[in-house]
Amino acid sequence: MQLxxxxxxxxxxxxxxxxxxxxxxxPDEADCRKLPLGMPAVSETEISRHYSALARRTHxxxxxxxxxxxxxxxxxxxxxxxxAALPGFTKVHPLQPVETVQGCxxxxxxxxxxxxxxxxxxxxxxxxxxxxxxxxxxLLLIKAWHHSRGDEKRTKIIVPDSAHxxxxxxAAMAGFTVVNVPSAPDGSVDLNALRKAVGEDTAGLMLTxxxxxxxxxxxxxxxxxxxxxxxxxxxxxxxxxxxxMGIARPGDMGFDVVHLNLHKTFATPHGGGGPGxxxxxxxxxxxxxxPGARVMRKENGxxxxxxxxxxxxSVKAFYGNFLxxxxxxxxxxxxxxxxxxxxxxxxxxxxxxxxxxIKDAYPMAYDGLCMHEFVxxxxxxxxxxxxxxxDAAKALLDHGIHPPxxxxxxxxxxxxxxxxxxxxxxxxxxEAADALLEIARxxxxxxxxxxxxxxxxxxxxxxxVGAARHPVLRG
Amino acid sequence: xxxYVPGTKEEQQEMLQAIGLDSFxxxxxxxxxxxxxxxxxxxxxxxxxxxxxxxxxxxxxNRVFRHIFRGAGAYNHYIPAIVRSVVTKENFVTAYTPYQAxxxxxxxxxxxxYQTLICRLTGMDVSNASVYDGATAAAEAAAMCCDRKRxxxxxxxxxxxxxxxxxxxxxxxSGAEVILxxxxxxxxxxxxxxxxxxxxxACLYVQQPNYYGQLEDCEALAGLAHEAGAKFIMGCNPIxxxxxxxxxxxxxxxxxxxxxxxxxxLAWGGPYLGFMAAKENLxxxxxxxxxxxxxxxxxxxxxxxxxxxxxxxxRREKASxxxxxxxxxxxxxxxxxxxxxxxGGLKEAASQCYAKAHYLQKELAAAGLRPKYSGDFFHEFVxxxxxxxxxxxxxxxxxxxxxxxPLSSRDILWCVTEKNTKEEMDDxxxxxxxxxRICS
Numbered sequence: 001m002q003l004x005x006x007x008x009x010x011x012x013x014x015x016x017x018x019x020x021x022x023x024x025x026x027p028d029e030a031d032c033r034k035l036p037l038g039m040p041a042v043s044e045t046e047i048s049r050h051y052s053a054l055a056r057r058t059h060x061x062x063x064x065x066x067x068x069x070x071x072x073x074x075x076x077x078x079x080x081x082x083x084a085a086l087p088g089f090t091k092v093h094p095l096q097p098v099e100t101v102q103g104c105x106x107x108x109x110x111x112x113x114x115x116x117x118x119x120x121x122x123x124x125x126x127x128x129x130x131x132x133x134x135x136x137x138x139l140l141l142i143k144a145w146h147h148s149r150g151d152e153k154r155t156k157i158i159v160p161d162s163a164h165x166x167x168x169x170x171a172a173m174a175g176f177t178v179v180n181v182p183s184a185p186d187g188s189v190d191l192n193a194l195r196k197a198v199g200e201d202t203a204g205l206m207l208t209x210x211x212x213x214x215x216x217x218x219x220x221x222x223x224x225x226x227x228x229x230x231x232x233x234x235x236x237x238x239x240x241x242x243x244x245m246g247i248a249r250p251g252d253m254g255f256d257v258v259h260l261n262l263h264k265t266f267a268t269p270h271g272g273g274g275p276g277x278x279x280x281x282x283x284x285x286x287x288x289x290x291p292g293a294r295v296m297r298k299e300n301g302x303x304x305x306x307x308x309x310x311x312x313x314s315v316k317a318f319y320g321n322f323l324x325x326x327x328x329x330x331x332x333x334x335x336x337x338x339x340x341x342x343x344x345x346x347x348x349x350x351x352x353x354x355x356x357x358i359k360d361a362y363p364m365a366y367d368g369l370c371m372h373e374f375v376x377x378x379x380x381x382x383x384x385x386x387x388x389x390x391d392a393a394k395a396l397l398d399h400g401i402h403p404p405x406x407x408x409x410x411x412x413x414x415x416x417x418x419x420x421x422x423x424x425x426x427x428x429x430x431e432a433a434d435a436l437l438e439i440a441r442x443x444x445x446x447x448x449x450x451x452x453x454x455x456x457x458x459x460x461x462x463x464x465v466g467a468a469r470h471p472v473l474r475g
Numbered sequence: 476x477x478x479y480v481p482g483t484k485e486e487q488q489e490m491l492q493a494i495g496l497d498s499f500x501x502x503x504x505x506x507x508x509x510x511x512x513x514x515x516x517x518x519x520x521x522x523x524x525x526x527x528x529x530x531x532x533x534x535x536x537n538r539v540f541r542h543i544f545r546g547a548g549a550y551n552h553y554i555p556a557i558v559r560s561v562v563t564k565e566n567f568v569t570a571y572t573p574y575q576a577x578x579x580x581x582x583x584x585x586x587x588x589y590q591t592l593i594c595r596l597t598g599m600d601v602s603n604a605s606v607y608d609g610a611t612a613a614a615e616a617a618a619m620c621c622d623r624k625r626x627x628x629x630x631x632x633x634x635x636x637x638x639x640x641x642x643x644x645x646x647x648x649s650g651a652e653v654i655l656x657x658x659x660x661x662x663x664x665x666x667x668x669x670x671x672x673x674x675x676x677a678c679l680y681v682q683q684p685n686y687y688g689q690l691e692d693c694e695a696l697a698g699l700a701h702e703a704g705a706k707f708i709m710g711c712n713p714i715x716x717x718x719x720x721x722x723x724x725x726x727x728x729x730x731x732x733x734x735x736x737x738x739x740x741l742a743w744g745g746p747y748l749g750f751m752a753a754k755e756n757l758x759x760x761x762x763x764x765x766x767x768x769x770x771x772x773x774x775x776x777x778x779x780x781x782x783x784x785x786x787x788x789x790r791r792e793k794a795s796x797x798x799x800x801x802x803x804x805x806x807x808x809x810x811x812x813x814x815x816x817x818x819g820g821l822k823e824a825a826s827q828c829y830a831k832a833h834y835l836q837k838e839l840a841a842a843g844l845r846p847k848y849s850g851d852f853f854h855e856f857v858x859x860x861x862x863x864x865x866x867x868x869x870x871x872x873x874x875x876x877x878x879x880x881p882l883s884s885r886d887i888l889w890c891v892t893e894k895n896t897k898e899e900m901d902d903x904x905x906x907x908x909x910x911x912r913i914c915s
Contacts, residue, residue, distance in 0.1 A: 001580070001776065003587050004814050013817040016555055018825045021897040026718075027851060031690055033721050037818040044557055047814050051561040051585075051872035058581030068571055075479050076569050079523045088534025094549050094744030095880050096538070097872070103536035104743045129607035129746070130800040132787070140648055169787035169797035173618075173739040174648040178792040216505045247503055252510040263800065267479070271574040271606065271804030273584040273764060275746035291644065313644035317548055317610040317637035317733070318744025330530050334477035335518040336520025341512070345499045346480045347781040349490055352502065356494045369494075369502060397577050406574075408788070425481040426490060457577035459771040464576075467769035469704050471758065473601050475591040475768075 001057070003051050003475045008042035042191045057458045058272070059402055065428050067354075069373045069405035069417025070164065070212060072242045072264035074347075077334065081268065089326055092320040098304060103281045107302035108319065109295045110374035111279075111329045113411070118340065119238070119258050120251020121281030126320035128294045131239060133207070133315065134259025134278030135170035137291060140312045141257055141282055143174060144289040148310060154203035154232065160189055162213060162409045164239060167206045176203055183411055186215035186367050189223050198230035208237040208243070209253065210371035212409040214351070214417070224254025233257065233286075241265045242421070243348055243372035246341030257282040266328035277324035291315045346422035347372040350429060352418050357433035361440035365412045373419035377412050387443040387450050389414040394461065397454035399435035476520030477592070540597045540877035542899050544835075545598040546855050546890025547686070548609070548635050549744060550736045552714065552824065553894050555815040558738045563807045570798065572764070576779045577771075583778035586766040586803065588811040596716050596813070597730040598723025599752035604764035605806040606798060609733025610641035612749035613680055613710055615796055616729045617642055618649060619753075620678035620762045622707040627652045627675045631663045631696075633685035634710065642680070651677070661848030661857065665695060672703035678728075682710035683719070687888065688832075688855025689848055690719070697726035713737050713809075714851045717825030722752075729753045738812030739805055748805035759785060762796030764803075793826045827893035828854035829901065835891050838904040843911045847886055855890045857882065862914045876903055 026032075042050070066073035083089075094100055112124040128134040133403075139157065146154045157171040158179045168178040173269040181197050184190040188211065205227045210216045217223065224234045236250040236258035242265045250258045262268050264274035270276065282290065288308035292315075296306040335343060348371050354363070355374045365375040381387045393403035393416065420429060442449050454460065478596050491497065521529065543551040561567075566581065573579030575587075586604045593602040605614045614833075617628045630642055632655040641654070646653045655885065656679070657667040663681060672679065679700035697707040709727035714736045722730035734748030735741075753761060759782060767781030787794040816824065832854040836846055842865075844858035860867065864881035871878040876899075879889035891900070 003584070003591065004810070005591055011601035012661075013819055014555060014557070014815050016553065016816070017823055017827065017893055020823075020830055022831050022900075024828070024830050027690070027829060027831050031720055031851070032718055033598075033716065033724065035598045035721050035724060037717070037821060039818045039821060040814040040818065041817050042814055044815070045913070047561070047811065050814075051564065051781040052809065054581035054585055054586050055564040055566040056581065057579075057584070058566040058570050059575075060566035062569050066571070068574075069698060071571055071573055077479060079527050081563075081568070082527060083530035083534075086531060087539055088531075088533070088537045090740040090742050091539045092537050092743045093540070093543060093545050093551070095545055095547055095876060096540070097868075097878060100538035100540075101743065103533045106533050106536060114517055129611070129802070130798070132797040132799050133607060136648065136797060141645065143647070155627055164840070165786075165791050165794070166797050166799060168792035169793060169794040172792040172794070173645075175650050177588065198863065202788065205753040207675050213586070216503075221509065224854035239614040244503075244506070246515050247512055248506050248510045249512055252512075261800075269568045270800070271802075272567055272570040272579075272585075272807070273803030274800040275607075275802045275805055276800040284802055312647060314610065314637055314640040316641060316745075317608050317747075320744075321607075321746040322550070322743045323746060330526055333521050334523065334526045335530055336476050337517040338476045339478050339520040339690065340515060340517065342476075342480060345502070346482060346487065348502045349482075349487060349494075349499070352494045353490045360889045369505075381615040394577070397575065402571075402578065403575055423481065424478045425861045427488050427544070434545070440667075441662050454577050458580050459577055459775050459777045460773050461775040462576045462771045462779045463769045464779050464781070467779050471765075471781060472768040473587075473590055473758070473765060473781075474594045475587065 004040045012041045064400045067403040067418045067420045068394045069419040074421040075423035076269040083330040084323040084326045089171040105295045114332050118158040119281045120249030122284040123287040124281040125290045126279045127316050128278040130276040131278045134280045137315050139174035139278045140258040141286045141289045141437040156201045158205045163180040188217045202230045202232040204233040206235045210240045213375050214370040214373040220253045245344045262328040267331045268324045268327040275321045277321045343422045350420040354429050358436045378414040385443045385447045389416050389449050393455040395439045395450045398456045558811045561811045585807050589806040592813045597752045598721035600755040601758045602752040603761045605801040605872045606749035607748045608747045610638045612644045612731035612751045613638045614645035615762045616708045625677040630680040631656045633658045634682040635686045661689045678703040678706040679811040680708040684853040685858045686851040689850045693725035717821040734809045737809035748802045768777040824893045832891040835900045842908045871887045
């Protein structure tokens with residue numbers, strides 16, 4: 001398909017602005033650009049059709065089942081979109097006087113209050129724009145806390161080998177050395193390995209619970225205790241909160257700081273790769289270090305700003321991806337105290353239901369009930385039939401299903417990670433199971449058919465190696 | 476209570492039975508009793524109508540100004556109607572990061588087009604798929620320049636305070652040192668800057684136009700950075716690039732900025748867009764997603780996420796950055812905006828910003844608010860006056876005008892865009908005259 005820059009012709013364009021109604025003065029010629037701009041010269045019709053065509057070549061949650069593990073691709077409610085489009089939110093300047101933005105401040109106040117209740121934290125910042133940004137922020141809080149106690153020797157962050165890649169990357173950005181600890185055979189934290197890893201240089205531990213293989217770590221209280229006793233703090237990666245919201249709280253598990261992905265757990269859309277929102281909640285000991293300012297409610301019911309002298313500073317301009325927080329608040333208000341745990345219960349139910357339906361055909365990486373997601377390993381398929389996790393994933397595309405997460409976690413070979421979420425109906429799960437069973441049958445009987453998939457998508461398998469070797473990054 | 480769970484109670488029970496269970500509790504048996512939540516202290520859930528009304532009520536507590544003369548990092552430009560129409564398409568809104576290229580060509584191509592347009596706008600060689608905002612773009616760019624030999628980040632003190640604060644916070648993480656370049660008459664003091672650039676300097680960051688709206692001599696400042704062996708990072712206002720010299724022409728190694736002016740509403744500060752483009756030799760150091768063009772197995776044009784060897788899911792602690800989710804939908808917004816504006820529209824918007832800001836500055840000076848700095852500016856400028864800033868601004872507020880940002884009791888930072896009319900500006904000026912007369 002042609003690029004927008006390859007369409008149109010010189011002279012075309014939209015009529016948007018009225019003529020200038022003051023004297024035209026211009027900057028000094030030396031300050032002006034000589035390079036041509038090279039923006040598209042297209043009509044409004046062309047723009048509309050171009051992007052409609054691109055939208056048709058994009059698979060959204062509205063198009064079909066999206067069991068992308070660890071990404072919580074639940075349905076994005078439309079009332080949340082309407083709330084975020086209210087002019088009372090979209091037309092407000094971030095530096096307006098405080099008495100003119102009481103509504104915005106109420107959004108942050110309520111979102112903080114509710115999300116702290118759900119996570120068991122004392123305070124929260126909404127400045128981080130995404131999960132990884134939240135991780136970086138949370139780790140800086142841990143660093144600032146140790147430094148405030150005059151303890152600058154704690155330079156290591158412990159990360160299990162099953163962790164999301166962002167965990168070690170964030171720890172490195174925050175200036176820590178990463179200590180990888182191996183997982184036990186059941187995917188949980190190996191307590192002995194953890195005991196050996198902690199020491200006087202331990203700043204903290206980063207953990208996802210349920211972990212990335214979809215299991216709740218039963219030893220969680222022991223794990224967080226080991227770290228605390230060594231003088232470190234516990235960081236909760238909230239990527240998998242959808243399994244336990246309203247059922248168990250990271251704060252009660254012994255975590256001191258948590259980030260949430262509002263674009264996962266709290267149903268805000270992912271936008272093809274953002275904007276998300278990665279608020280960071282913490283216990284009282286870390287509150288003074290939070291970035292930016294926080295909203296507080298005054299005795300007279302109005303809202304004002306509060307912020308400590310010990311803040312780590314800003315991690316972003318202004319107050320975060322505010323409209324994403326508006327969506328998440330609408331979602332929380334809609335679900336309320338009954339709906340929040342109901343969502344998690346059904347997320348876990350749906351995962352186990354799908355798991356049960358395909359478990360005889362797909363080798364499960366771990367035994368027993370899962371939480372909101374489960375991982376299969378197709379290593380055996382690869383050896384026996386020459387069919388890889390990639391082949392199975394690509395075959396799903398021809399069934400109109402977005403494939404599960406591939407090749408993650410790294411501790412499982414030929415991994416496929418399924419996360420159906422609670423917003424899928426039983427029929428959808430049944431259809432997906434049928435499609436998966438058909439693929440499993442083909443793996444044995446006609447592996448070539450899987451290698452040749454997908455057949456019905458706008459393009460076939462792309463040459464990724466060539467793309468990286470000879471990068472063409474602009475038109 | 477509202478709910479998005481489609482299964483009826485009966486279905487849920489049947490599904491539980493299908494996995495050999497009687498109750499939901501059995502699904503959560505692994506969770507220790509001590510950490511189970513008894514009851515959440517949240518309000519009861521609301522049906523859609525009530526939730527919508529509640530949010531409308533909250534939004535109603537904000538005041539929307541029809542006349543805005545405030546910028547300082549968030550700019551009130553006209554957003555063509557086609558922009559919202561495109562970026563609210565459900566597929567774009569609800570898709571994930573395009574990991575599965577075969578069913579994500581739309582998103583991937585839109586990002587590739589965005590990269591193309593950012594490269595053309597800035598004159599740089601390569602662009603990434605976006606970062607969070609202008610401040611984090613500056614911080615990530617500075618991190619790209621640091622290595623063992625050079626770990627001092629020099630940032631112009633005339634930069635936006637949020638940019639300075641964010642760069643400092645990132646440096647608290649990495650251990651880099653941050654120093655501020657001194658200013659003189661609202662612009663970077665090149666003479667004093669020379670003295671602080673040396674073999675330890677990783678980069679010099681300068682914002683154009685700077686926080687006070689003033690035009691910096693970026694070409695000369697880039698020269699100073701390069702003489703010291705440091706990289707030059709230029710923070711740009713994308714609308715200004717419609718007429719002002721590009722970072723490429725100024726000699727920048729990396730161009731960054733906040734893309735909010737390119738079609739994103741003010742939205743109380745976000746979501747906005749961080750754009751980032753660099754010279755080709757820095758391509759493999761760029762953080763975040765990058766889309767590349769390739770072919771599929773039948774030889775068709777195809778787009779994929781590429782150069783992933785830089786990224787966290789491959790490199791873990793050795794990654795160039797931890798960024799994964801960025802601001803894709805905002806990047807799409809910027810691309811649609813630039814397509815709608817075209818060369819002519821963008822130049823016209825930039826020219827009107829410039830001309831109108833100069834008109835207001837002249838008129839305010841005549842009314843008693845003098846320009847604080849002597850250099851040329853784009854669409855923002857600082858005035859100083861005898862009447863307390865808060866009194867002037869309150870007076871305007873009562874007339875439905877959001878005036879400039881108070882920088883001190885005397886100084887106000889004004890912003891004018893193509894949206895502001897002569898009539899509006901004349902209203903501001905007469906209100907200012909009024910309040911000065913009353914107060915003196």
